[in-house]
Amino acid sequence: MIYDNRILLGKGEQQVFLNPRMANRHGLIAGATGTGKTITLEVMAEAFSDLGVPVFLADxxxxxxxxxxxxxxxxxxxxxxxxxxxxxxVFKAFPVRFWDVYGQAGHPVRTTISEMGPMLLSRLLGLTEVQEGVLNIVFRIADDKGLLLIDMKDLRSMLQYCAQHTKDFMTDYGTMTSQSLGAIQRALLALENEGGELFFGEPNLDIFDWMQCDPAGKGYVNILHCVKLFQHPLLYSTFILWLLSELFEQLPEAGDLEKPKMVFFFDEAHLLFNDAPKVLVQKVEQVVKLIRSKGVGVYFITQSPSDLPQTVLAQLSNRVQHALRAYTPAEQKAVRAAAQSFRPNPAFRTEDAITDLGVGEALVSCLDEEGKPQMVERTKIICPQSSMSAIDDNTRQTIIRQSNLYGKYDRTVDRQSAYEDLQQITQEEERARQAAQQPVPRQTTWQRPYTPPRTTYTQPRRTTTTRRTTANPLNSMANTIGREVGKSLVRGLMGLLKF
Ligand SMILES: Nc1ncnc2c1ncn2[C@@H]1O[C@H](COP(=O)(O)OP(=O)(O)OP(=O)(O)O)[C@@H](O)[C@H]1O
Ligand SMILES: [Mg+2]
Structure with missing residues (x-):
C-alpha cells in the first residue's frame, strides 16, 4: 500500500516504509520456508504497480x-x-501479464542464440573452459560471416560447418578440436531434449514490453510462470541472468529518480549462484552494481542471506528478514551472519528475534531519505490487497487473451538465418568441389588453370547478402543482419560488461 508516496510494508513500534527513491538500491527478502517471503514480495509488487512502476516476478x-x-x-x-x-x-486486483517460456501459462518468452551470447550459453550447456573458448570462436565466425544465430538449428548447423572447416579457420581464429565441437553438439542435443529449443527463436522478447503501465497508469506486474522451468534449475537461472544482462544493455543511464523505472524480483535466487563459475559471479555483481543507475531495482528472494555471495549481498540495501531456523551449527552461523547485517535496535537482540519471528513477521531495514540504513524494526508485514491464492487455468487464459500483447509473441517466425544460409553455402561448395574434380581438357594453347573458390566462405556469404540487398534495397532481412552483427560487435567491445 502507498502512504505519502511511500511503500507501507507493515508495522512494528511504528509504521515501516520503503522509500521509492531508494528502491533502486536493491533488496533482499529472506526466510525459512513458509515464513511469508512470497507474500512480502506481493505486498511490495502491488505498491510498485500502484506507483506506476512495472514489475517482473518469477513465480x-x-x-x-x-x-x-x-x-x-x-x-x-x-x-x-x-x-x-x-x-x-481495500482489496483490489492489479494489472497482470502472464509469461511462460513454454508458451502455455503465458505469452511465450524467447530470445535468440546470439542475444544470449557464448558465456551464458556455455553455462546453460555445462561446457568446460576449453569448450567455451571454442564456442566463442564459433560465435565470432558467425558474426564475421554475417550468419544469424537465432535458434538451436542455426547453432547446430554452425557447429557442423565449423567441424567441417577447422583447418580453414585455424589461422584466423585458432584451434577448434573436433572433440570440443562434438561435446558442444552433444550438450546442445541434451538441452533440446529438456525442451530448451522453445526458449530460442523469434519473435524474441522486447524487454520494453515489460516496462509498460496500463491505461490507468498502474505498472504492469509481469509474472513469469516458472513452475515447469524451475524443474530445470540451470535453464531457469540462466534465463534470469540473461534478463538481467538484457536490461542492463538496453536501458540508458537514468541517474537518481523519484521512483525506479522497473523492479525485478528473483525468487529462489540462490540458484543463480549454484556452481556458477567465478567469472560469472563477478559479472552478476557488476551488473547488479551498475543497473542501479539505470533505474532498475533488483530484489533477491532466498531462504538464507548466506545463499548469496557476500559481494552481491553487500549491494542489497533494503532488507526484509523473515524467520530462520537455527538447529544445526551451520544454521546458527547463518543466523548470526544475517543478524550482523542489520543496524541494531536497542529494543531487542537481532539474533534472538530472527529465530522468534512468526509467519508474516520480519526484521526490516530500508534506506532512509539520505540513503543510510534505518535501525532494524521487528515488523508485522501488511497483507496483500490482491488474492493470496492461485487462479485457475480458465481465468489465466482469459487474461492472456485480453492482453494487448496477445498475438505478438504467440506464433514462432522462422526466417532465413544461419541454418538456411549454410545449406546454400554447402551446396555451392559441393558444386565447386565437383567442378574441380572434372578432368581438365587437353589444351593446345595455354589457359589459366581453374582455381576452386576459397573455402572460408566470405565470398558466398557476401553474394547472398548482396543479392538480397540488390533485389530490394529496403529488404528488412538485410537490415537486420547489419543490426545483429553490429550489435554483437558492440557487445564484444563492451568486454567486461558483456555476458
Ligand atoms: N503478510 C502476510 N499477511 C497475511 N498472511 C500472511 C502474510 N505472510 C504470510 N502469510 C501467510 O503465510 C503463508 C505462507 O507464506 P508464503 O507463501 O509467503 O511463505 P514463503 O516464505 O514464500 O514460503 P516458501 O519458502 O515455501 O515459498 C501464506 O499463504 C499466508 O497464509
Ligand atoms: Mg514462497
Missing part, C-alpha cells in the same frame, strides 16, 4: 497468479489489520 510455485484478483477478508487478515491500526485497507 516458481504458481502462487503469485492471484494478484490479478482482489483478495478477500477473513478472520486472520482482519486481526492483522486491526493490530496494525490500518483503517483504509
Amino acid at each position: 516458481v510455485k504458481g502462487d503469485i497468479s492471484g494478484m490479478c484478483r482482489a483478495g478477500q477478508m477473513n478472520e486472520s487478515l482482519q486481526k492483522r489489520l486491526s493490530k496494525m491500526g490500518v483503517t483504509d485497507f
